[in-house]
Amino acid sequence: SQQGEEDPQALSIQEGENATMNCSYKTSINNLQWYRQNSGRGLVHLILIRSNEREKHSGRLRVTLDTSKKSSSLLITASRAADTASYFCATGPPYNTDKLIFGTGTRLQVFP
Amino acid sequence: EPEVTQTPSHQVTQRGQEVILRCVPISNHLYFYWYRQILGQKVEFLVSFYNNEISEKSEIFDDQFSVERPDGSNFTLKIRSTKLEDSAMYFCATGKTGGNQPQHFGDGTRLSIL
Incomplete structure (x- = not known):
């Protein structure tokens, strides 16, 4: 079964800096999505990138997808x-499935 | 913005008891899902539900689990004969369309089995 692995597991940065998180997976995909989870809350959809796309932007978010390497990155500027x-x-x-297969997640801490 | 609502937020139950977790989907959404997240682990797919029937279920979703939409609004997950390892956050998610499109998650029910 495919499996999303993310790195780093944890990331601490100062306000104003950029944060980059990476995701790797094992099998073919239809699309890849990124979600955010605040402590004690549900997951919130951020952005979706299709398997035939290489890069997508949404506000301060930039997502890249490399299907040859089976990897994606999320950049928060x-x-x-x-x-x-x-x-x-x-x-x-x-x-033919609706399910999403989630990665292990990256905990981002941004210090004021 | 419309939200998925889950109740209760926290459920504490003795081992062997039955629990029912409830979810109110976004009103025009047709696809419903349950996921769980054991503390410190990944979010895992349990089941998808469309047109009043299960469309897919994972290996985790065995005979101990069932889902239904009894009144056309609430979407419930029933867990019978609960075990210690059922302790987790259970998330309901809904989607307007299927096919791996974005899903909207509730804030979850924290289930603690004693």
């Missing part, structure tokens, strides 16, 4: 204290 959360990648298998 000009980070803010409010960006402090766990970030998960989730892959959608290419066969």
Whole structure:
């Protein structure tokens, strides 16, 4: 089964700095999504990138996808204290399914 | 913005008891899911539900588990004969469309089995 592994497991930065998180997976995908989870809350969808796309932007978020390396990265530019959360990648298998397969997550701490 | 609502936020139950976790989906969403997250581990898919029937379930979702949408609004997850290892956060998610499209998650129910 495919499996998302993210690194780093934890990341601490100062406000204003950029944060980069990486995700690797093992099998073919239909798309890859990134979610944020604030402590004690549910997951919030951030951005979706299709398997035939290489890069996507949304506000301060930039996502890249390299299907040859089975990896993706999420870049948050000009980070803010409010960006402090766990970030998960989730892959959608290419066969007839709705389920998402989540990675292990990166805990981001942004210090004011 | 519409939200997925889950109740209760925290459920403490004795081992062997049955629990029912409830979810109110976003009103125009047709696809419903349950996931769980054991403390410190990944979010794991349990089951998907569409058109009043299970469309897919994981290996975790055995005979101990069941889902239903009894009144056309609430979407419930029932866990029978709970075990210590069922302790986890259980998340309900809904989607307007299927096919790995973005899902909207509730804040979860923390289930603690004693």
